[in-house]
Every structure is written in structure tokens, then in C-alpha cells.
Amino acid sequence: MSRRFRTRMVMNIVYSTVVACLVEVFLIANVSMISSYLRETRYRDSFFLRLTETETLMAFVYLLSGIAIFSVTFFALQERSMRYISRISSAIQNISEGDLNTTIEVRGDDEFTAMAVNLNKMVGDIRNLMDKEREAERTKNELITNVAHDLRTPLTSIIGYLELLSGKVEIPAEMQKKYIDIAYAKSKRLEKLIEDLFGFTKMNYGKVAMHVSKVDIVKLLSQLLEEFYPSFKDKNLSYELQSNVPGKVITADGNLLARLFDNLINNAIKYGADGKRVLVQIHAEEEVVTVSVTNYGYVIPADELPLLFNKFYRVEQSRSTNTGGTGLGLAIAKNIVDMHGGTIQVTSDLNGTVFTVRLRTNFDINRENFQMP
Template identity: 55%
Template sequence: MEDKFIHSFRYRNLWYSILSAILALLTVLFFLGIVHFISYTLLSNQEYRQALETATSDYKNQTSNSSNNSVSDAIYQNSLNLKYAPDVNTKNSQSNGELDPVVYLVALFIGFASFITYFMIFTKKMSSYLKEISKGIDELAIGNFDVRIPLRNDDEFTRIAQNLNRMAVEIKAIMEEERNTESKKNELITNVAHDLRTPLTSIIGYLDLVSKKDLPAEIKDKYIGIAYNKSIRLEKLIEDLFSYTKFEFGEVKFYKKEVDIVKMLYQLLDEFYPSFTEYGLEYSFDVTVPSAVVSADGDYLARAFANLIGNAIKYGADGKNINLRLEVKDTEVIVTITNYGEVIPKKDITHIFEKFYRVEYSRNEEHGGTGLGLAIARNIFEMHGGQVTARSGLDGTVFEVILPIGQ
């Protein structure tokens, strides 16, 4: 507390004021001393001349009026007059040699001016720093949030500069976040419009062909089947979009209970068996423990793992194998899902969990992804206190899920 006060603006101002007052007083005393010395010197010279003139005049009178006295007596008497006259006059000068009141008024003015001058000299650095702070505030006022005010001392002004710098950083971050949000919102609208329009256009086109043209039953059935598949895809997109929106706005409620992830994954693999067969894939599941129980909402957790397995099937068909592995380390369950399809570029791997983000080669009708499955899976895992990461290389594309046990 004491150290903070010593470095405070008030303490330094108090010290500068005292020091300026002392120096101003010394300046006034020096001025009065000079004036007094000059006055005393001039007065003494004037009195000496007057005494000399008086002695000379007396000598002349004595020589003219006292002819019986010898010249030597007159000279001796004159010397005595010269010797003792200044002492008498000096006493008179000391009694009457006080300085004029105007001099004291001038001294008072000099003292006041000196105090201000010294104080301004001592606070020049502080005033300069205030100008820097003021300039920084002006820059912030016009929207330049890249400006940074230098930190000079450990006082109130420095803390003001620190707060202004922190405010500039935070405002800039908020503005960038708002720009990103606006950009993502526009991107979301664009992607939703595109992904809704594509299947809907196909559905309308095929149904129009069926309704307006006389087509063989075989062709009609084919077109109706295509329209039906497009409708299913459109329904899946709308469902995923609705689910993602609920996660984004925190409208999802979890009903947690004990869930055995080992058993859950076996069930999911059985459900995906037709998809493995359709894509010509083999799968394996390596488990190091008989069971791994976590506290979770079983339906949502199953959906998250289903999204990862479905993603591995769609984009790993070229590798012919899908490998799952589950192990328990300390208080965590670690699940990895590996496919051996096309390697995901580094520029894409860090974005694949973002909504509507799809790797360039996956943007085709064959895969039919909505770009929301991985984003939904990440939200579910994170809301269960876990995390999901991805890496891709020549040894495969691996999605790793970590979930805490007992939460």
C-alpha cells in the first residue's frame, strides 16, 4: 500500500509542489540578497562621498577661521573627521536603509512565477504522457483499435493506459467476432439455400416428368425412386439443421444415465451392417475392456457415434476397411474410428467440425453429406464433457473421441 502511494500521481505532485516551493523561496531570497547588496553598496559609496566632502569643507573653514592653529593640527583634525564620520553615517543608513515595498512586490511576483516554472519543468514528462494518452483516446474514438498507449510509470496514468489498451483489444476482438458471426450467418444462409434447393429441384423435376409425360412403368418407377431418395436426403438435411440450431441455442436437454459404450458401439455396428455391405467394407472392433460405463444421454451419444461411423463409411470406401478401437486410461474412455480412404488435406482437417464445411472432393451428389453431421457430433461430445479430434495421413484418417468416466 505504501509503495503504491509513493508511485502514485498524488504523491509525485505533492513532492513536486514542495520542491518547487523550496526552489522558488531560494530564488526570492537570492533576488532580495542581490538587491540588498546593490542598494547597500550604492548607499555606502554615496555616504562616503558626502563624508569626504564634509571633511574637506570643514578643513577649509578651519584654515580660514583659525589662523593661529598649525596646519598639522588642522590636518590631524580632518583625519579624525574622515575616520569617524562613516561610522555615524553607517548607523544612520542601517536605520534608514530598508528596501522599498515595491521591491517586495517584485520579489513576490518572482516567487510565484518561479514556483509555476519549476512545477511545469518537473511535471513536463507527466504532461507529455497525458498528451500521449489523450492522443490514444482520440484514435480509439475514431475506431482505430490497433493503437497501443505506451506504459511509462507505475501510477494512475499508467493504469488508465493499461485499461485503454485492454479495452482496445477487447473491442477489436468483439468486432472481429461480430464480423465472423455475420460472415458465418451469411454462409449458413447460402449453404442452406443451396443444399435445400438442389434436392428440391431434382424432386420437382422428376415428379414433373412422371406427371406430364406418358412414360413406361419401369421409367416411372425409376424416377419416383429417385425423387423419393432425394426427399429422404432433404428430410435428413432439415433434421440435421434443426438439431444443430437447437445445440447452438442451448435448447437441448440431456437425460443422463449410465451407458455402456462397448455395448452401444456393438449395436451401432450391427445397425450399420447394410451400409458396410453396400460400400463393400470390412470392419473390426478392438476392445481392451469388457465394458466402459459413462454417465450420458444414450440417444444423443449414440447419434454422435453414428455420425462418425457414417462419415467413415461414406469417405473411406476406397480403403475397404473401417477399424474401431476402445480403451480406458485412468478416468477416460478413448474411442478411435479409422478409415483408409482419401487423405484429408491439412488445410481442411482443422475445419471439418465446422457447420456446412465439407472437403472439396466430398461436395458431390454421390456422398450426399449435409456438412452438419460432424458439427453435431462435436457439440454432443463437448456437452458430455468430452472432446473429438481428427487427424489424417498415409496411415488413415482417425477420429478420436475422449469421454470422462463417471460424469
């Protein structure tokens, strides 16, 4: 028990003892006075007087009276605590029956108060856990639905073209090549979807091991842009890399960063074709590196910006289908940024759609409660 609770219990015992003693003294004094009066009058032979002259019996009466007075006083002083205990007991009963909306008023500062606080916290934790489980179940069902839909669409096309090619009807060589090219493109899209799906699942459930090393982020982005040259040429896009330093070495997982910026650049190429240009900017400081990828295509509505990093979210379903999007690229990008303890943001207006990534230059994989400055 806490010192405060023990002190209160001791004080209640003292108060009860004092009250019992005072009442006993008052009782004894009055009984003695009445006995003296009876001896001096004609009632000297009364039953009450003979009773009071029996010392053993009177001692027993006084003892019982003292215990009764002490008990009544002590329970009166403890009544508030007892009612509080009763409320806690009722709340525990309600919780055990499944009523998780039960809360206990917190008052005082003793063991019962701590019990009420802990009980309220426990109920809140259980509610949060159940909400997370419901959300996980909803997310799982949503994932299954979206995966089934996205796998079925290209698979149906592949099967259809292969049936045409394997049929008895003669198809010109040019049409055969066209059908094969379409089936191949759909197969590649299917492969990309499965790859993104596995990657997202592993990251989302913490099954991706990070291999942290020294990475020159300026060199990394320069190489990625060069690798995307055929895609830029195919979309008739130009690209530019701007950096305030010729090179900047940071501590990170190089493979994951390559995938992060691969997704952002690929996203900029697919959805920025109308703007004819993709701009990648690097601003390196002592502790933080900021990388922004800008395209000048379709302006994303402001109310949809916070939803872009949700899995399977697409700003425009038909457009995303035409460009081969899986709806997982930005969700994977955000997961990678979170794994590095950084931040990713997006803005979109007439000046362009900008994805901004901020990363620590010295990332510590064992650091907890990481916060960007």
C-alpha cells in the same frame, strides 16, 4: 490515486518549495546587500532604495516571486506527465473518430500508465469484437449460400420426377416405381440436410440443453454398430469393435454421444466402402476414454485434414453428393465433443483414416476452463 502517484506529487511540491525558498533567500540577501551599498554611497536617494524600504511592497514582490518560481519549477517537474496526458487525450480523440489502430506507449507506473494500458486493451477488444462481427456476417452469408444450394439440388430432382409422374405421358409401372423411389431417396436426403442444419444451428448458438447422466460407452457403441448392420451389409463392409474393458460407465449426455458416434460411423461407412472394413476401438483409462473410428477407404490429403470439421466442407464435392453428405456431420460431431469438454482429431494415411475422440469419464457441466490432460 495510487500511493506511488501521490508520493511523486508530494515530492514535486517539496522540490518546488525548496527551489522557491532558496531563490527567495538568494533574492532577499542580494536586495539587502544592494540596499546597504546604496545607503553608504551617494545613491541613498535613488528610486530603488526608496522602493526597497517600502516593506509592504517588498513583501508583495517577494510573495509573487516565490509563487512564480514555485509554479515554474512544479510545471517543469510535471511536464513529462502532462505530455503523456496529452498523448492519451489525442489517442482518445482518434479512437472516438474511428481510428482503432491507435495505440499508446506504456511507460511508468502510475494512474496514467494504467489508463494507457486499459485504453490499449479497450481498443484491442473493440477490434476483436468487430472482427468477430465481420466473421459472423461472412459465416451467415456463407451458411445461406450453402443451404440454398444444398436444398435446391434435391428439391429440383424431386420436382422434376413428380412432374413426370403427374404428366399426361403414360409411364410404365416399373419406371413409375423407379421415379418414386428416386424422389423418396431425394426427400430423405433433404430431410437429413434440414435435420443436420437445425441441429448444427442449435449447438452452434448454445441452444441445446445437456442432460448429463451415466452412460456405458462400450454398450452404446455396440448398439450403434448393430443398428448400422443393414448399411454395412449394403456397402459390403465388415465391422469390428475392440475394447480393453467389457464395459465403461462415463458421465455424459447419452443422446448427444449417440449422435456424435452415429455421425462418425456413418461417415466411415460412406467414405470407407473401398476398404471393406470399419474398426471401432475403445481404450478406457481411469479419467479418460479414447474412442477411435477407422475406415480404410479414400486417403484424405494432409492439408485438408484441419478443414474437415468446418461446416459444409467436403473433401470431394461430387463424391460427397453421390454419398448424400450434407457437410455438417463432422461439424456437429466437433460441437458435441466441445460441449463435453473433450477433443477430436483426425489422421489419414495408407493405414486408414482415423477419427479419435477423447472424453473425460467424469464430465462436470459446470466446470470452467476445462482442459484434457
